[in-house]
Amino acid sequence: MRGSKLLGMLVLILGALGCRQDSAERLVILPKDHPLEFALTYFPEYPRNLVGSGTVFTVEGGIRQYLSPWPPRLLDRIECLVDGQVVRTLQPTDLWQKFPFNTPYIQPFPDRWTYYFQCDVDRFGVPGRGKKVVVRVWQKGSAVPMEGEVEYHYDDADLSQKALEFIRGPMTGDVPGNPDRRTRRLSDTTVYVKNEIPGMQLPIERALNQYMSKWTGLRFIFTDREDVRPLLIYRNGPGFGARGVEWNPNNIYETWKWILELGSRTTHNPDDLYGEMVVICHETGHAIGLPHTGCDGVFMDAGSASGSDCGRLRLHPYQQMAVKMVYSKPPGYSWR
Ligand SMILES: [Zn+2]
Structure with a gap:
């Protein structure tokens, strides 16, 4: 009984470690010296990033700024692009306030002032594999956006x-x-x-x-x-x-x-x-x-x-x- 319990715990711990490592390796922070930081969380991989007509592909990310209690006020907008076309634009008010999940698995930054966004993409351009959703984060007063991307396959x-x-x-x-x-x-x-x-x-x-x-x-x-x-x-x-x-x-x-x-x-x-x-x-x-x-x-x-x-x-x-x-x-x- 005790043996199987221990084994169960071990499996749980290994499972949790596996999850965390999975996302830690994919962390992207661009660029580091920028006042506002940005990261995409939990990159989808096949078949999770497989899309088709009539489906919605949700790209999640977060922004933060150490000194600001309300980073979205530094934000102008977030754009999601497919094939060079903007398919979704998010306003600062579309960001989620902090919520009480606090693990490296989903947090791009282990910091309490993190704000999340979800970009729903439902237009995928021309069908094909290895396509990209490009996410552009425009800070107020900045002419150059921060950028990240997520790969997807469009195949009905x-x-x-x-x-x-x-x-x-x-x-x-x-x-x-x-x-x-x-x-x-x-x-x-x-x-x-x-x-x-x-x-x-x-x-x-x-x-x-x-x-x-x-x-x-x-x-x-x-x-x-x-x-x-x-x-x-x-x-x-x-x-x-x-x-x-x-x-x-x-x-x-x-x-x-x-x-x-x-x-x-x-x-x-x-x-x-x-x-x-x-x-x-x-x-x-x-x-x-x-x-x-x-x-x-x-x-x-x-x-x-x-x-x-x-x-x-x-x-x-x-x-x-x-x-x-x-x-x-x-x-x-x-x-x-
Ligand atoms: Zn259930």
């Missing part, structure tokens, strides 16, 4: 293949007692939402309408009614969790009603909006049929609900495509 056929592997593997194949690899999903792509935690309305609304919908193509409608289906009910609980409580008696793969427990917090904490939305997306992800992913830079990391540094407000494009494929087929469809 490859994306569909990876999505299919994700469905056949983590989504259905790794589930015990599912030899036919049938997918469990909500009964419709229009999903009703009843929120029983009024103080958490803002993060729930934003997580669903601004994030989940763009990744999955599902539409979320808030309601006070309980006689509509499919229905997700968000409420407080002793912990975090997603529980399917009603399904089609003639097709157990078609779920109708879920209870999603978001811990004991009754009011939204502005300093932790990012973390709150990761948790909300995670539990919602269970309801729509997503599996845990491990430490993979998306919100379905198993530790997301407990504030793991792995859980990010992001869903990789091949996983987005997997959800869309699942919802293009009826519940219980066999992917064998």
Whole structure:
């Protein structure tokens, strides 16, 4: 017993070390003497950086400045470019305030005054491999931007293949007692939402309408009614969790009603909006049929609900495509 516990701990520690080293090697800080510093975090690699038509590729980064309590005031704008064209422009107000994750794994700078940005790219130019999203950070009064880049592959056929592997593997194949690899999903792509935690309305609304919908193509409608289906009910609980409580008696793969427990917090904490939305997306992800992913830079990391540094407000494009494929087929469809 003790031996297996020790082994388990060792595996955990090695896993954590592996993660940290992975990102530390990819740290880019350009240039060092610039008043405002900038870094891209957690560079995606294949197949995480594989994109296709109708998907969203999220590039994350951070800025900081040692002496300034509010670095975004030094910032003019951040631009993301594809094939030399600006596809997204961020304003200082688009930056995230600090949030309580503080490990080298995701922090470009181990410093409390770090502010994050997410650049959503959904236009990828001409299909091809080895393409780049160039990120330009323009400081106020500076004629030369700081620059970083992330490689991506734009290949619709490859994306569909990876999505299919994700469905056949983590989504259905790794589930015990599912030899036919049938997918469990909500009964419709229009999903009703009843929120029983009024103080958490803002993060729930934003997580669903601004994030989940763009990744999955599902539409979320808030309601006070309980006689509509499919229905997700968000409420407080002793912990975090997603529980399917009603399904089609003639097709157990078609779920109708879920209870999603978001811990004991009754009011939204502005300093932790990012973390709150990761948790909300995670539990919602269970309801729509997503599996845990491990430490993979998306919100379905198993530790997301407990504030793991792995859980990010992001869903990789091949996983987005997997959800869309699942919802293009009826519940219980066999992917064998
Ligand atoms: Zn979970």
